[in-house]
Structure formats: C-alpha cells, structure tokens
Amino acid sequence: MKKAFLIGALLLIAASNAFAGNRTVIFDNTATEVAAAPAALATGEDLWVTLADLTKATKFVLKPQGVCRDELCFPIPKARKSAFLSAQGKVTWFNLSEFARLTKQPTAYDAEHLTWFFGPRPEEQNQFVSSLIAPNFRLPDANGKMRSLQEFRGKKVLLLTWASW
Amino acid sequence: MLVDEKHLVTRLYDMVNVPTAVWINEKGRIVRPNEVAYVDNRYTGMHKLQAEEYLAAIRDWAENGDRSIYALSEKELKERLAPQNPDWARASAEFGLAEYLYKNNQGSASIKHYKEAQRLNPDNWNYKRQAWALSDAEKEYGTSFMKEVQKLDGKPYYPPRRLPEPKKKN
Numbered sequence: 001m002k003k004a005f006l007i008g009a010l011l012l013i014a015a016s017n018a019f020a021g022n023r024t025v026i027f028d029n030t031a032t033e034v035a036a037a038p039a040a041l042a043t044g045e046d047l048w049v050t051l052a053d054l055t056k057a058t059k060f061v062l063k064p065q066g067v068c069r070d071e072l073c074f075p076i077p078k079a080r081k082s083a084f085l086s087a088q089g090k091v092t093w094f095n096l097s098e099f100a101r102l103t104k105q106p107t108a109y110d111a112e113h114l115t116w117f118f119g120p121r122p123e124e125q126n127q128f129v130s131s132l133i134a135p136n137f138r139l140p141d142a143n144g145k146m147r148s149l150q151e152f153r154g155k156k157v158l159l160l161t162w163a164s165w
Numbered sequence: 166m167l168v169d170e171k172h173l174v175t176r177l178y179d180m181v182n183v184p185t186a187v188w189i190n191e192k193g194r195i196v197r198p199n200e201v202a203y204v205d206n207r208y209t210g211m212h213k214l215q216a217e218e219y220l221a222a223i224r225d226w227a228e229n230g231d232r233s234i235y236a237l238s239e240k241e242l243k244e245r246l247a248p249q250n251p252d253w254a255r256a257s258a259e260f261g262l263a264e265y266l267y268k269n270n271q272g273s274a275s276i277k278h279y280k281e282a283q284r285l286n287p288d289n290w291n292y293k294r295q296a297w298a299l300s301d302a303e304k305e306y307g308t309s310f311m312k313e314v315q316k317l318d319g320k321p322y323y324p325p326r327r328l329p330e331p332k333k334k335n
Binding site: 024026029031104106107108109110112113115117118119120122125126128129130132133134135137139140141142147149150152153154155156157158159160161162163165 | 166167168169171173174175176177178179180183184185186187188189190191192193194195202204223226227230239242243246247248249251254255257258259261262265266271274278281291294295297298310
C-alpha cells in the first residue's frame, strides 16, 4: 500500500516538473525541454532556442547553406536574417517560430505552460495525396510489440481505425 | 490490433471520424481512401448504412485485387484526395498540444486547445469526441455527442461511401 502511494506521488512530481521553468517543444511528436531565452527575446509567442537546443529538439542544424536536416535544407532569407538569429552575449539564439512560418509548419502555443507544438510541414503531410503511397507508421500491438505498415508490403491491407469513446 | 495513443494514423491520413478504413494494395498504394467502414449493423439506426454492401466490396477486392471494381484508379484517387488546408493543419497542431497538456495532468489547460481545434476543423468528429470523452462535455463544452448528432438535422453523420453498383451475376 505504501509502495503504491509512493509511486503515485513520484508520478505526480514528475508530471508537475514537465512544466517547471524551461520551455517545452513538441516536434515530430516528441517533447523536449529547452532553455528559456533571455528577456530581450522572450516576448510574444515566438520561441527562441539555442542552436544546441534546436538540434536536440528538431534534429535541424544551422549550416552555412541554411537550416538543414539530412538532405533537407532551408536557406535563411538574407534580408530577414535578424528575424531568425540573434546573438545574446556568447550565445546565438534561433527563432524556431519564424522558421516554422518559413516552412509553413503549423504551430500551437500555450502561454501558461510555455509549450509549443509544431505539426508536420505541408509537403510532409500531403505527400500521399500526390504519391498515393500509404504513409508508413509504427505502433505497438496489444502486447506492446512494435509493428509497422511497411511490414505488410506484398499483402493487401485493410487499415481500419476505431476509438474507445 | 494496434494501439495509437497519439492519434498518429488519423493525423497521417486526415481521418475525421471512426470507424474509418483505407484500402492499401500489395505495393503500398492506396486504392480506396478514407471512408466509413462499419462491418456490422449495430449502429444502423443512427447512420442508415448497411454493412453487407461494404463487406461484399472488401471480399471482391480481396479476391480480385486492383481489378476489383471497388479499387480506384490513380486518376479517381487524385480526384478524391485533397491536400490538407491550412486551417486543418493548425487544428491538428492545436489538437496535438491539447493532447500533450492533458496527458501531463493539465486537463483544464487543454480545453481551450481542443476548442480551437474544433473551431478550425468543425467537421472533425475525432477532435470533438476525444475532448468530450476527457471532460464533462456539458460543463466544459456546453454540449454532448447526442446533442451534436441531433443538430445535423437529417444531414448524414458520415459522408456517403460512393461504392459502385456490384456487377449482376448471370
């Protein structure tokens, strides 16, 4: 009984810590804590992150040719460089919200919990509309074993969704 | 059966209700996009759909593959599929944020984001039903599932399936 209570209490503490101090970025459906920007940048709804946090949260890296992940690169418009990058002391900060506007990535923001959600870019989301290839996914089955749609290539698949409402 | 706690499949395929099915052929190509997919008649009183015709279509496809009259050509599919509009994309982000907040014990904070998702994509029943199921729907949203269904006032709850007429056997 005591053990059950202790576990419950620990879960409660862990949940409340998810919103303590730092900012939370949800990108590619993964939540990452990032450092709070200095006061000069922490105005409005835009999220400024360090370059290290940019890579930690999104896997994008700032390179001379732009902001890149694997083969994908988005050049930063020269005329608007200051909207994307800001040097504060020894640290360079990157405006992830401005980057989302550049790439037309949908975002949602909760001011109370300092949490930003970044959805997929339109070309990611809409790829299947032109290719007609069913988007792949990996999900656990009822026993926790991860399964992917790709595994069923070579067979017909009736993908049927239900909910438990 | 797969468990999709993050609503990944509905987001990837732009699904707005359940039960929804997609038919995918051996090459991984979609041959029928999102459509209502009852395989029994337990809710026929509400939606007026009969499962038999859908089950017959599935069986025909299982037997005949892409030659089935129910498997759509690439041209037909491209006429039925549309890119997600920007409001729907924003709705999806709001819904994702609401889900994150709810799962991190911030249920009351999640409500305004569920509401914004519903406002931006009012045809998405998944957004509505998920939000209502996680709260006191009457208190927080001023409605309920049955009230919303009644508001349809004769309009179909599901978009029509548009199955072709089956070939008559000689």
